[in-house]
Amino acid sequence: MNIEQVCHEAYDVCVVGSGPAGIVFSLEYTRLNPTKKLLLLEYGYKGQPAKNALDDSISINNAVNHHSPYECTNKGLGGTSTTWGGRCVMYDEVDFTDRPILQGGCTWDTSLFRELTTFTSQAASYFDCGKAEFNLHNSLDLGSHRIAEGFQEGVVTDTVVERWSIPTRFGTKYGKEILKRKNLTFIQAVEARDFSFPEQTGSISALLVRSVITQKCYRITAAKFVLAAGAQETTRILLRNPQLFKNLRETPGVLGKYYQGHLSGKIASVKFYGNPLNTKYGFDVDEEGIYIRRRFQFTSDYLVKHNLLNTAIWLDNPLYYDPAHRSGAMSFMYLAMLMPFIGKKLAPPAIAHSITKGRVNKLDHHIWNILRSIPASLMIPAIIFYKRYCLKRKLPGIFLFNNQNKYALHFHAEQTPRASNCMRLGVDGESLVINYNLSDDDVNSVISLHKTLDKWLRACGCGELEYWYTEEQLPAAIYAMSKDGLHQTGTTRIAASPDKGVVDQNLRVWGTDNVYVCSSSVFPTSGQANPTFMLGTFAVRLAKHLTAS
Numbered sequence: 353m354n355i356e357q358v359c360h361e362a363y364d365v366c367v368v369g370s371g372p373a374g375i376v377f378s379l380e381y382t383r384l385n386p387t388k389k390l391l392l393l394e395y396g397y398k399g400q401p402a403k404n405a406l407d408d409s410i411s412i413n414n415a416v417n418h419h420s421p422y423e424c425t426n427k428g429l430g431g432t433s434t435t436w437g438g439r440c441v442m443y444d445e446v447d448f449t450d451r452p453i454l455q456g457g458c459t460w461d462t463s464l465f466r467e468l469t470t471f472t473s474q475a476a477s478y479f480d481c482g483k484a485e486f487n488l489h490n491s492l493d494l495g496s497h498r499i500a501e502g503f504q505e506g507v508v509t510d511t512v513v514e515r516w517s518i519p520t521r522f523g524t525k526y527g528k529e530i531l532k533r534k535n536l537t538f539i540q541a542v543e544a545r546d547f548s549f550p551e552q553t554g555s556i557s558a559l560l561v562r563s564v565i566t567q568k569c570y571r572i573t574a575a576k577f578v579l580a581a582g583a584q585e586t587t588r589i590l591l592r593n594p595q596l597f598k599n600l601r602e603t604p605g606v607l608g609k610y611y612q613g614h615l616s617g618k619i620a621s622v623k624f625y626g627n628p629l630n631t632k633y634g635f636d637v638d639e640e641g642i643y644i645r646r647r648f649q650f651t652s653d654y655l656v657k658h659n660l661l662n663t664a665i666w667l668d669n670p671l672y673y674d675p676a677h678r679s680g681a682m683s684f685m686y687l688a689m690l691m692p693f694i695g696k697k698l699a700p701p702a703i704a705h706s707i708t709k710g711r712v713n714k715l716d717h718h719i720w721n722i723l724r725s726i727p728a729s730l731m732i733p734a735i736i737f738y739k740r741y742c743l744k745r746k747l748p749g750i751f752l753f754n755n756q757n758k759y760a761l762h763f764h765a766e767q768t769p770r771a772s773n774c775m776r777l778g779v780d781g782e783s784l785v786i787n788y789n790l791s792d793d794d795v796n797s798v799i800s801l802h803k804t805l806d807k808w809l810r811a812c813g814c815g816e817l818e819y820w821y822t823e824e825q826l827p828a829a830i831y832a833m834s835k836d837g838l839h840q841t842g843t844t845r846i847a848a849s850p851d852k853g854v855v856d857q858n859l860r861v862w863g864t865d866n867v868y869v870c871s872s873s874v875f876p877t878s879g880q881a882n883p884t885f886m887l888g889t890f891a892v893r894l895a896k897h898l899t900a901s
């Protein structure tokens with residue numbers, strides 16, 4: 353079918369956007385409802401040019417802490433899963449618990465969290481990340497091991513794990529199935545533009561879409577609409593359509609506000625005291641062959657009691673660009689990432705930047721590192737290259753053993769929801785302006801939790817932290833190193849009323865009867881977790897909800 357034919361049909365559900373959210377929702381809904389008809393619309397298309405009008409019309413106020421639009425999302429079947437890393441992380445109960453530091457921004461609650469856990473198994477099957485089991489306490493095999501010799505669980509834990517997807521490229525993996533499903537129609541190269549006015553019941557009957565290629569407009573009719581266009585584009589569509597909120601008399605004041613990502617970076621190393629061979633510095637593999645990895649986290653009680661933001665800290669390599677690491681393998685990989693053509697092939701720009709930090713640094717020292725440890729400096733990258741690029745289930749990351757039992761620590765931290773961090777329309781009513789900044793609360797929480805970890809490791813006799821900066825330098829260093837825009841949350845958040853949020857607990861847009869948002873933009877808090885697994889869980893739940901209603 354083409355777009356001309358589609359506008360003569362009436363669909364049960366029209367989904368906007370074919371990233372992980374749109375695909376999981378569409379496949380789950382059409383599976384549960386074989387007699388219902390679903391239309392999946394996508395802006396991108398096969399053979400699209402490198403540039404697109406959506407990304408070209410985004411301006412960002414803070415290039416230090418936010419990646420550029422083309423680094424944050426992808427267009428086309430599969431959406432941003434075309435470049436995502438595949439790290440699947442579960443939200444924690446504390447993310448649904450109000451804490452004073454969130455200043456009233458936690459507008460969902462723990463009953464929703466508990467309900468969501470009943471949908472994680474089905475979500476995990478779409479992500480190829482094995483069982484939806486994110487705590488090693490339940491694994492006899494791995495749960496009895498500690499991250500390092502002498503470590504004991506207490507306020508700091510080492511049993512919460514991230515699971516790794518293949519990484520599943522949702523377009524590649526599900527493209528054939530989407531075309532095969534009789535009750536699913538997929539149309540690409542169309543931009544969702546304007547909704548019709550709601551009836552008194554709040555029901556919307558049509559969506560105007562525009563061909564990306566010919567600019568011709570078409571009217572789509574459906575009983576229900578699901579916006580799954582990614583956080584920034586879903587927010588832009590809602591901002592461009594204030595008539596959706598006619599029955600509320602005004603657009604929810606929080607729409608586009610409380611934009612959050614994660615603080616991320618390195619300010620310290622850990623030196624463990626025990627036998628280096630007993631440190632779990634890399635990946636474990638579960639019984640199904642899925643890569644999993646431990647991280648340090650902090651108990652909910654501790655975070656609530658001390659009014660701190662949820663944060664994960666994991667063992668990492670030293671900075672690649674600094675040849676002081678003396679590793680020939682790391683120097684080789686750093687130089688490969690710097691190469692204009694090869695670097696782009698090895699990793700998406702945002703990930704490459706996290707390795708090179710955009711610096712060309714002391715090349716002669718790097719070359720000396722390589723020469724000094726040949727053949728290991730070539731063999732190790734060759735093995736990694738094979739495991740990372742040639743196997744179906746790819747080695748998700750590179751973590752190198754350190755015989756001094758010393759590792760860099762990488763933090764990934766929740767951000768406070770602030771109204772001033774926002775997405776809004778430009779004066780032309782089309783362009784999207786993104787304001788994104790870190791706050792002192794965000795930065796101070798990262799510092800406090802490193803101190804907690806240091807104290808805990810010392811108390812266990814397990815190890816200690818070695819800071820890379822003086823106490824006075826730490827805040828400025830964190831402000832300068834942290835960069836996100838890849839994990840977008842908060843701008844259409846869930847809340848119990850339209851004065852606090854944009855959608856209700858079932859993701860229905862307040863003021864409408866049949867428009868839903870399936871995007872991480874509905875998450876009021878960012879937690880420590882990368883958002884996509886949780887988003888997949890919401891997509892499965894929404895499919896079930898729309899089946900029942």
Ligand SMILES: Cc1cc2nc3c(=O)[nH]c(=O)nc-3n(C[C@H](O)[C@H](O)[C@H](O)COP(=O)(O)OP(=O)(O)OC[C@H]3O[C@@H](n4cnc5c(N)ncnc54)[C@H](O)[C@@H]3O)c2cc1C
Nearest residue numbers: 369371372373395427431432437438439544582585882884
């Ligand atoms: C480099 C990188 C690494 C990442 N790594 C991870 C990770 O390891 N773990 C993790 O959890 N997350 C990761 N993410 C984030 C993850 O990719 C996103 O959370 C996820 O893709 C969001 O899914 P989505 O379906 O909501 O949106 P998207 O994947 O962005 O898909 C949205 C789709 O909607 C389409 N669209 C947009 N506007 C319109 C419109 N008006 N009309 C029609 N279609 C439209 C777009 O073309 C796109 O195809 C990463 C992101 C990046 C950039």
